[in-house]
Each structure stands twice: as C-alpha cells, then as structure tokens.
Amino acid sequence: MNTLLIGRLNTHFLEKFGDRPLLVFSPGRINIIGEHTDYNNGFVFPAAIDKGIVAASQKSEVKVSKVIALDLNEAFEFSLQNIHPIKNGNWKNYVLGVIAEIQKTGRQLGNFNLIFGGDIPKGAGLSSSAALENSIVFSLNILFDLDLTKNEMIHISQLAEHNYVGVKCGIMDQYASMYGQKNKGMLLDCKTLVATQIPINFTNHELLLINTNVKHSLAESAYNNRREVCENVAALLNIDSLRDATEINLNSIRDQISEEDFQKPLYVIQENNRVQNAFQALKKGDIATLGNLIYESHHGLENQYMVSCDELNFLVNQAKKHPQVIGSRMMGGGFGGCTLNIIEKTFVHTFKEKMLEEFNKNFHTTCSFYTVELSEGTHVIQQ
Known part of the structure; x- marks a missing residue:
C-alpha cells in the first residue's frame, strides 16, 4: 500500500477541514482470465491488487458536502437534496451516483467532506472506477452507520456506474475490489455471486x-x-x-x-x-x-x-x-x-x-x- 499517498491525504484533510479523517483503501483489480464474461453472468478469475484509491472522509457540520480529487486538484460542492448526474461530470458522477443509489435504499446520509487520491495507472484497465465507487460507499457506510452489507455496497457501486456514468458494467470489478484477499485470486460466478478464493503463488x-x-x-x-x-x-x-x-x-x-x-x-x-x-x-x-x-x-x-x-x-x-x-x-x-x-x-x-x-x-x-x-x-x- 502507498504510504506516501496515505500521508498526503491525511495531511491535506487536516489542513483543509481540521479533522482527523476516516481512511479507507479500495484496491484496483487484475483479471487473470475471463474477459467480457461477467455481464453474461459467467465466470471470471480476478484478484485485488496493491494499487488503488484511498479516501479520507469525515462528517461535516455545514449545509453542503465537499469532495476533492487530490490528484486532479479539483473540488466539488453539492447539496444532498439535489443529486443528479452532471453533463461531462467525469469523476463527479461516480460520487453522485453512489450517493443517489444509497438514497434510493431509504437510508439517511448527512453532509460530509471527502478527499480521494490513487496510484492506479490511468487507462490501464485496472478498474479505478470500481475502486473509487467502493471507497465512497464503504466510507459513507461507516460514517453514517448505514448498516449496508458488502453485497449491497457492490450493487450500489455497480448501479452508480450504470445510472450516472452510463456504462452497463458487470459486477466483477466491484466484487473483486471489495472481497479481495491477500495473495489470493477468486473464481467468481457472476450469476450467483459465489466466489471460491484460491492462494496464488507462482513461486519462480x-x-x-x-x-x-x-x-x-x-x-x-x-x-x-x-x-x-x-x-x-x-x-x-x-x-x-x-x-x-x-x-x-x-x-x-x-x-x-x-x-x-x-x-x-x-x-x-x-x-x-x-x-x-x-x-x-x-x-x-x-x-x-x-x-x-x-x-x-x-x-x-x-x-x-x-x-x-x-x-x-x-x-x-x-x-x-x-x-x-x-x-x-x-x-x-x-x-x-x-x-x-x-x-x-x-x-x-x-x-x-x-x-x-x-x-x-x-x-x-x-x-x-x-x-x-x-x-x-x-x-x-x-x-
């Protein structure tokens, strides 16, 4: 895990908001084999990796929520009462999509501040989008005691991508990012969402x-x-x-x-x-x-x-x-x-x-x- 990134986020959050943040790491993923099978309810063989997204967050007393993309040096303020997709919103729509899907479950969110950064190489196909979605839903679940299960969280992440980003992705990326285990890959059945973890040690x-x-x-x-x-x-x-x-x-x-x-x-x-x-x-x-x-x-x-x-x-x-x-x-x-x-x-x-x-x-x-x-x-x- 990237200790430099964690340090930067911690420092930036303290300077910006004066609070010690909750820190959540959400990994990217590789897929050893099983490409374009997930949205066909098939089998995939992914694994979470040591590159990902770190989200620093805390509740806020002000009347708006604020999210900062540290690597892009972009900030975004919004009201929880007025959540909708933004044209050409890029990363903002991943955030808004997660919030919208949580709200659809009837759970109550309060205002919050969140800063995220990552070390997943851009355009590498390592699922930075799923890592971002998962980091946000996981953080909000803890901050506001939402009592969401991991399965509920990955479906919120997936629906955020469907409804706010416009990509009809399968469930593999979110599942692997949420459920990965150290030094293991998983045979995931995308129909039943049953995964069998297996140690991976290629030795030489x-x-x-x-x-x-x-x-x-x-x-x-x-x-x-x-x-x-x-x-x-x-x-x-x-x-x-x-x-x-x-x-x-x-x-x-x-x-x-x-x-x-x-x-x-x-x-x-x-x-x-x-x-x-x-x-x-x-x-x-x-x-x-x-x-x-x-x-x-x-x-x-x-x-x-x-x-x-x-x-x-x-x-x-x-x-x-x-x-x-x-x-x-x-x-x-x-x-x-x-x-x-x-x-x-x-x-x-x-x-x-x-x-x-x-x-x-x-x-x-x-x-x-x-x-x-x-x-x-x-x-x-x-x-």
Missing part, C-alpha cells in the same frame, strides 16, 4: 502488466454493441444469459445470425470453460496449462470478440517468442490498456528491455511496466 514466476498507453476511441460503443449482441443471442436461445448456453445450442441458430454475431457468443461460451479449467489448473499447481489458457483467451478476444488492437496484439505476439513467458493476454475492456503476463522472475529485466525496444521501434511510443501484488479488498486503514 510473477505477474507483469505492460501498458500500451493507448486507448482507441471505439471502446465505449464497441462494449455496448457486444453486450447487445450477447443479449440478443441469449433471447434467440430463450435463455437468461449466455452463461446457460452451450456450443451445441449456439450451433442450432447459426443460420439465423451473421458469422460475426456467431463468433462473439462462441467466444463467451469458450471463455467460461477456460476460466473453470484455469481454476482447476491452478489448484493442481499446473501453471503451464494456465499459461496456455491465457494465450487462448487472447486469441479469442482478438479474433472472435474483436476487442483487441494492434498494440495489444504486438505485445502478446512478442511474449510468445520467449518461453520464459508462460502466458500473455490483453486484459480489460479492450482497444488499449494492458497485457497481463506470467513470466519467470529472472527474465523480467531482460524482457522489459526487449519489449521497450521493439514497441518503440514499431509504434514510435513507449509502453509502461507494472508489477503487482495481490491485496486485501476494501478496508479501513485509519478510523
């Missing part, structure tokens, strides 16, 4: 994220389009979601849909199977099989679901050239962001040098590297 390997530092503009419209295709195919199959589909089911309607619209749900069905196989491989300590499944996942994201991009494909193809990298794939919504790599610890330095050189040669820009540790979920660090 480690997780390395490589950020393309690009975000292609297709991302949001493409995400909504793919969700729509999946829902339409589920309706054709007369099932609630693709979670309940098999390849045999899907083949029965192949002549009713385009080839492109066939490949997308086929990817989802196959990815659900890969997630469960990856969990079994990890239980046995078989990281070679896990690595192969991760490569297969990327192939499906690139060629069937079509959410990858040249930069991501380049990084994965370069990784394949090195036997010390046992698995690599794009992670997150797609069209930019990071690849996740499982790599021999002794090869990390050499690999970084090679990737920097090759990436720069091909795209005339630089990529960034992050090593992450698996972290505890959203929790209080100072009360």
Whole structure:
C-alpha cells in the first residue's frame, strides 16, 4: 500500500477541514482470465491488487458536502437534496451516483467532506472506477452507520456506474475490489455471486502488466454493441444469459445470425470453460496449462470478440517468442490498456528491455511496466 499517498491525504484533510479523517483503501483489480464474461453472468478469475484509491472522509457540520480529487486538484460542492448526474461530470458522477443509489435504499446520509487520491495507472484497465465507487460507499457506510452489507455496497457501486456514468458494467470489478484477499485470486460466478478464493503463488514466476498507453476511441460503443449482441443471442436461445448456453445450442441458430454475431457468443461460451479449467489448473499447481489458457483467451478476444488492437496484439505476439513467458493476454475492456503476463522472475529485466525496444521501434511510443501484488479488498486503514 502507498504510504506516501496515505500521508498526503491525511495531511491535506487536516489542513483543509481540521479533522482527523476516516481512511479507507479500495484496491484496483487484475483479471487473470475471463474477459467480457461477467455481464453474461459467467465466470471470471480476478484478484485485488496493491494499487488503488484511498479516501479520507469525515462528517461535516455545514449545509453542503465537499469532495476533492487530490490528484486532479479539483473540488466539488453539492447539496444532498439535489443529486443528479452532471453533463461531462467525469469523476463527479461516480460520487453522485453512489450517493443517489444509497438514497434510493431509504437510508439517511448527512453532509460530509471527502478527499480521494490513487496510484492506479490511468487507462490501464485496472478498474479505478470500481475502486473509487467502493471507497465512497464503504466510507459513507461507516460514517453514517448505514448498516449496508458488502453485497449491497457492490450493487450500489455497480448501479452508480450504470445510472450516472452510463456504462452497463458487470459486477466483477466491484466484487473483486471489495472481497479481495491477500495473495489470493477468486473464481467468481457472476450469476450467483459465489466466489471460491484460491492462494496464488507462482513461486519462480510473477505477474507483469505492460501498458500500451493507448486507448482507441471505439471502446465505449464497441462494449455496448457486444453486450447487445450477447443479449440478443441469449433471447434467440430463450435463455437468461449466455452463461446457460452451450456450443451445441449456439450451433442450432447459426443460420439465423451473421458469422460475426456467431463468433462473439462462441467466444463467451469458450471463455467460461477456460476460466473453470484455469481454476482447476491452478489448484493442481499446473501453471503451464494456465499459461496456455491465457494465450487462448487472447486469441479469442482478438479474433472472435474483436476487442483487441494492434498494440495489444504486438505485445502478446512478442511474449510468445520467449518461453520464459508462460502466458500473455490483453486484459480489460479492450482497444488499449494492458497485457497481463506470467513470466519467470529472472527474465523480467531482460524482457522489459526487449519489449521497450521493439514497441518503440514499431509504434514510435513507449509502453509502461507494472508489477503487482495481490491485496486485501476494501478496508479501513485509519478510523
């Protein structure tokens, strides 16, 4: 956890408001395998990480609430009696959305001051939005004794994103950020919200994220389009979601849909199977099989679901050239962001040098590297 960030928030809050704040840490997340399966009620394999959002908060006696985004040096005052989305509100809508969803439950909030900051790299696909939402709902739950369960809190976070930000996200990001356990990943069933935690110790390997530092503009419209295709195919199959589909089911309607619209749900069905196989491989300590499944996942994201991009494909193809990298794939919504790599610890330095050189040669820009540790979920660090 970032002690410098915690110190900055503590100091800033004391200077600004004169109170010792409640401090809450809410982590970002990685997803080892299981991409675009969560909103299809499928299986995912995420883990909370040691980078995240820290929120400093306290009740206020004045008639408005104030939230400060420390990293952006932006402040926002509002009345709890007049909560609504703001056009081009960016981070403010995440805050307002959480407040609105709490108010819908009939619980009473009082005015508060809150300052947040984070160390999640921007645009890396590590779910800074879910970390922010969770940090706010978790803080307000404590400040105002709202008696919300963790499950209620993650649904408030998810609905805030749906209704105030306009992104119809699944539940994985909020769940992983809230329920993460140190040095563990989780097999999460997004239909039942039952998760099985499993220790992750790669021994001689480690997780390395490589950020393309690009975000292609297709991302949001493409995400909504793919969700729509999946829902339409589920309706054709007369099932609630693709979670309940098999390849045999899907083949029965192949002549009713385009080839492109066939490949997308086929990817989802196959990815659900890969997630469960990856969990079994990890239980046995078989990281070679896990690595192969991760490569297969990327192939499906690139060629069937079509959410990858040249930069991501380049990084994965370069990784394949090195036997010390046992698995690599794009992670997150797609069209930019990071690849996740499982790599021999002794090869990390050499690999970084090679990737920097090759990436720069091909795209005339630089990529960034992050090593992450698996972290505890959203929790209080100072009360």
